Amino acid sequence: xxxxxxxxxxxxxxxxxxxxxxxxxxxxxxxxxxxxxxxxxxxxxxxxxxxxxxxxxxxxxxxxxxxxxxxxxxxxxxxxxxxxxxxxxxxxxxxxxxxxxxxxxxxxxxxxxxxxxxxxxxxxxxxxxxxxxxxxxxxxxxxxxxxxxxxxxxxxxxxxxxxxxxxxxxxxxxxxxxxxxxxxxxxxxxxxxxxxxxxxxxxxxxxxxxxxxxxxxxxxx
Numbered sequence: 526x527x528x529x530x531x532x533x534x535x536x537x538x539x540x541x542x543x544x545x546x547x548x549x550x551x552x553x554x555x556x557x558x559x560x561x562x563x564x565x566x567x568x569x570x571x572x573x574x575x576x577x578x579x580x581x582x583x584x585x586x587x588x589x590x591x592x593x594x595x596x597x598x599x600x601x602x603x604x605x606x607x608x609x610x611x612x613x614x615x616x617x618x619x620x621x622x623x624x625x626x627x628x629x630x631x632x633x634x635x636x637x638x639x640x641x642x643x644x645x646x647x648x649x650x651x652x653x654x655x656x657x658x659x660x661x662x663x664x665x666x667x668x669x670x671x672x673x674x675x676x677x678x679x680x681x682x683x684x685x686x687x688x689x690x691x692x693x694x695x696x697x698x699x700x701x702x703x704x705x706x707x708x709x710x711x712x713x714x715x716x717x718x719x720x721x722x723x724x725x726x727x728x729x730x731x732x733x734x735x736x737x738x739x740x741x742x743x744x745x746x
Contacts, residue, residue: 530556531567541588542581546574599727608729689738700739 535546559567599607612622627638686695711717725732 527557528554529559529563529567531559537581539581539585541584542578545577545581545584548577596727598723604727686739688741690740693741695739695741703739704737 530550535542537543537546557563594611596607609622624638629638684697686697686700687693688695720730724730
């Protein structure tokens with residue numbers, strides 16, 4: 526047993542995770558060569574590395590919570606005034622402010638004016654967005670999430686599932702169970718907070734699309 530030198534890079538958008546992981550070997554000790562089967566053990570994240578990542582997540586969440594601005598429900602006019610105020614604090618030019626506030630309607634989709642990536646268009650929530658002043662509107666995103674959790678691909682009328690790495694066939698019931706376990710673990714750690722589309726419109730946050738990656742890790746039971 527001993528220390529090994531295995532340079533590893535991490536890509537993160539979190540300042541505090543980057544701080545925790547910004548470590549280099551000081552060269553003050555000997556390293557074991559990764560031969561004789563030792564390389565297999567090197568692929569496992571050691572406890573100290575996992576703890577450092579967790580500390581970074583906790584510190585980032587603390588910073589994010591202390592660095593947010595909350596408002597009550599805003600009307601369209603109120604939202605424009607709020608955006609103008611934020612832009613004024615940042616010293617943005619009048620042209621920049623007008624570009625941020627302007628939108629255009631094309632093919633039934635309303636989006637910010639300007640050259641934005643196509644994947645920024647929120648097709649699923651476009652029709653069920655807006656405010657809830659006249660009652661809670663249907664959220665198609667919730668329906669899609671349930672569909673992704675409950676349903677897999679179908680072939681000849683039968684439910685099917687595949688390994689995203691090896692393309693080997695998986696048992697659909699076990700895939701569903703694994704997904705439920707994964708979401709339960711997320712909920713236990715408080716990885717995310719549920720937000721409605723109305724919340725997203727108030728905070729001007731970006732909706733990020735995700736997909737399941739199903740992999741058989743060797744447990745066939």
